[in-house]
Amino acid sequence: MYDDGFLSRLEAGLRSGLPEWGLAHDAPLRLLTISENATFMAEDRDGRPVVFRVHRPDYHSLEEIRSELDWVSALRADGVAATPEPLRRIDGELLGAFDDDGSLRHVAAFEFLGGSEPAPGTDLAGWYRVLGRVTAGLHGHARRWRPSDGFRRKTWDFEAIAGKRAYWGDWRAALGLDKAGEATLERLAARLRAEVEAYGASPETFGLIHADLRPANLLVDGERLSVIDFDDCGFSWFMYDFAAAVSFMEHEPFIPELREAWLSGYREVAPVAAKDEAILPTLVTLRRLQLTAWVASHAETPTAQAMGEPFTRGTIELAERHLSGSAA
Structure with missing residues (x-):
């Protein structure tokens, strides 16, 4: 499933929506991880990184994804945990979408947080x-x-x-x-x-x-x-x-x-x-x-x-x- 053609298709679909978040269509873009979803990093017009999550189809409903972002926003507003801010599109919406060979893929954007994964061998x-x-x-x-x-x-x-x-x-x-x-x-x-x-x-x-x-x-x-x-x-x-x-x-x-x-x-x-x-x-x-x-x-x-x-x-x-x- 995750061959070069599939990944190229995801990248093209994501690129089609980058201007909705105020990014250039040809902004630098690279794949970070892929599992249930595909996560990409792009750069805005000032060179700042932005993380995009392309959801797999037929798993979470639109309401479920919105609910996730609602809880994340509430956690941030209440100062409960350090977690990336969900970023809104120019029109104020939190989610975008594109058609991937007949399947609708929802897209969310988040601020980039620096750091590295804690690993065995560290404390x-x-x-x-x-x-x-x-x-x-x-x-x-x-x-x-x-x-x-x-x-x-x-x-x-x-x-x-x-x-x-x-x-x-x-x-x-x-x-x-x-x-x-x-x-x-x-x-x-x-x-x-x-x-x-x-x-x-x-x-x-x-x-x-x-x-x-x-x-x-x-x-x-x-x-x-x-x-x-x-x-x-x-x-x-x-x-x-x-x-x-x-x-x-x-x-x-x-x-x-x-x-x-x-x-x-x-x-x-x-x-x-x-x-x-x-x-x-x-x-x-x-x-x-x-x-x-x-x-x-x-x-x-x-x-x-x-x-x-x-x-x-x-x-x-x-x-x-x-x-x-x-x-x-």
């Missing part, structure tokens, strides 16, 4: 302590904020995450999954479902979250930690934000250290009940099952190609640990 635990504080702030805002009646975002419950019709695909299609592995993951799914059902989804435990606070969506710049990409924000367990924060590295031996750092930072802002702390290993494993489905259903993406069948084998190993009661 990752220190930044997860900061992330814990930031996450608690996001959750507090979500509990207080009253969105408009038209606010629409997806709900990330068990069925949406790991059911047979999950948004990111069925984990049963995982790359390299054999019958024995499938049986293990079936037992795991049943266990996880029972555990989250016992935990519950009350207003104290379930609400609007970022849902993708992994390092790729964090920017470190000096002492500042910024949060980007609210594209997956929706309604889920508040503690699922930690599970998402360790995406693709759930198997690493330093995860317990990150968890303790995150909890320490969170508690500087808000309390964490014993049942909320206890559910974290369940949600981390549930997230891993979700990502296993994502890797299979997005095999054309660079991220999925880097994971491959070893990611499935790692998921089975984590499943066996969770089923045996030895999950960290």
